[in-house]
Amino acid sequence: MTALGSRLRLARLRRKLSTVQMAERMAVSRDTLHRLEKGDPAIALGTYLRALRVLGLDRDLDLLAQDDELGRKLQDLALEPVATRSPVRSPARSSSASSRSRTKTKAGDGKA
Numbered sequence: 001m002t003a004l005g006s007r008l009r010l011a012r013l014r015r016k017l018s019t020v021q022m023a024e025r026m027a028v029s030r031d032t033l034h035r036l037e038k039g040d041p042a043i044a045l046g047t048y049l050r051a052l053r054v055l056g057l058d059r060d061l062d063l064l065a066q067d068d069e070l071g072r073k074l075q076d077l078a079l080e081p082v083a084t085r086s087p088v089r090s091p092a093r094s095s096s097a098s099s100r101s102r103t104k105t106k107a108g109d110g111k112a
Helices: 001-013 019-026 030-038 045-055 058-063 069-079 091-109
Strands: none
Touching: 001 045, 019 030, 030 045, 030 058, 045 058, 058 069
């Protein structure tokens, strides 16, 4: 918020607008404009939008979420087919299962 306020202040100064002129065009007090330029998070978003409009920067808002790179990546991940896996046996189960099969074989031979 501080960086945005600073950028808005610089944009105002480049246009050679005084704080009185800017505040009047935004329909806010000079105190509110000062707080906005300091990046006060309590200033309403609509006030920032009015400042952008007065400065002729309101078209920049259209660029804010234009390229949703993260959203597209998440969407692409959801569209990828999930690889099917066979159930994984734990080592304890597989060794006991193989020892049971050996026991059965021994019992079947009559050697157990």
